[in-house]
Amino acid sequence: MRLIDILQSALRGVTSNKLRSVLTLLGVLIGVASVILLMAVGNGSAAKIRAAITSLGTNTITVRANGGSSTTGSSAITLAVSKQLEAAGLGHVTNVVPQATTSLTVSSAGASEDAISIIGTSADYFTVSTATVASGSAFTADDVASAAKVAVIGSTLATELFPSASALGQSISIDGTPFTVVGILATQSSVGFTDPNTEVIAPISRIQRSYTGFGAVSSLLVQAKDSDSVTAAEGEVTVELNQLLGVSSTAATSASASGSGRTSGLASQVSATSPFTVTDQSSLLQTQAESADSFTALLAAVAAISLLVGGIGVTNVMLVTVTERTREIGIRKALGATRGAILGQFLAEAATLTLVGGILGVIIALVLAQYPFNGTQPVVIGYSIPLALGVSVAIGVFFGVYPAARAAGMRPIQALRSI
């Protein structure tokens, strides 16, 4: 029997019962499409978190004062403590940037925005954090020394305050005090609860003088040498700060979260006795990324089940088809069909059904992956396409051919006698 005849015969088999073929096709199609799509959605959300981690910078540590910026007394982290910490010459630490934050109304001549996050910091902020100045320039160490009334603002805030012209060089008013906009930040991806694109960054000396006072700062942003030395830097910072603030070593141990091997999330719970908490910025997001990965795995498992169900559908159809057609197999064998020819026919039939269904499923999945799902842009994983297609075709072909192989192995006379 020639190949073209096998294919033609298979096509006739597929088209002779259209409803059944369409239902089988649909089963495979949905299975394949859901595997690819669900894995793409999981991958998309994981990719989103990975992008967020990168934008945060993986080599920064945040030291947060417990009890907020109003903490006073010997255990408060002040600007002086920050300078001492930087001067301590810790091996894994390259920079210590103090942050005094507050939330105020910012207005221009034509617009006003409430509850804008104001960050008072040093000039090193722009090298330590991932914030980059897109236009204009950052304020300098001289500006900090002279407590200049200059500010670098987020891109969204810039367009909100100055919708028709560039904000650069314009004057804004922060709670009544005029500041000059010297730089505008590049647009950043939003991480956590605050939108970095609506922030105002100004010299810490000016912010303390005008708004927060010269007591404790809100937090310190510590830059480790590289992402591998983050843990070591955390330990050094904790020990040094404990000394500077005169905290007992037991409290220090519980505060030194990463040093004692605990996660940063746990540290914030157990460190109530310590005046500060050290968190490694990326660890929380790392956890999020892990949960996104397990989310992907969960979705893949659900999708695999739907693929399996689709495969069982194909199996069912092929079983019924073969049983119904045992007599036909007998006729064909009596007319000289070999076992191989019969097998070839059913193989081609099952392969046609599952391949057409599978390819349609891939196309539909690729089209649907263009649209965001619940705010997440699905990212199709390359290997999911051959995987889904391969599994569905394998299931269809195996279960299509297995009963056919049994029927083809019968003596023609047995097959002819059936029904």
Next chain:
Amino acid sequence: MSTAILDSAPTGVLELRGIHQLYGTGDAQVHALRGIDLSVAAGEYLAIMGPSGSGKSTLMNLLGCLDVASSGKYSLAGHDVNEMDEKALARVRNKEIGFIFQSFNLVNRMTAVANAELPLVYGGVRRLERRQRALEALEMVNLSHRADHLPQALSGGQQQRVAIARALVTNPTLLLADEPTGNLDSESTHEILAIFDQLAAAGRTIVIITHEEEVAARAHRVLSISDGLIVSDRTNPRRTLR
């Protein structure tokens, strides 16, 4: 009548020696054939008769290479069937035997001409030649005008004619018919028997299994089987071979 065919096959196209057929095991064992010796010459028109359970269907299945005997020797057109594997048997069925069944056994979703083509498909014949030969075979049974009809659109007699065309299309050594008129009314029966007469006159070797005297009366030679043995083998006086 071609004497050339007869001369070239002096020992007969079908040779059966000591054929036994057993089914089942133990107490349920059935001895369907108990030693059949038979020789059929080329161009013979043989009818095999016998009541139900006599073993005639078993014999037909053996003759058609649809089944293999438990013991004994069967050769068809010089091929030793006992020695053959599954693939070779399929090839013999395809090239040497044309089947005609009581229940027609057409593939329902294929047209008359596609059904008639089917043995050629398995014989590896090219599409155009296949179509041509199938149409010629349908012409032989006067059915070329219904070539594109599906079996369910044809009468019983017409379906059986399609089956005869399908049996003839490979130009086989042996035409093997199992109760070919069993499912037909008398008019169609006459139609079909007339076709067999024509084929016999043209020198075809035909073996027909039947329990109808009317059918057997047309054959050159009538064999009676009972309890797995040949009980009579007579030449039909009205229709001798030569």
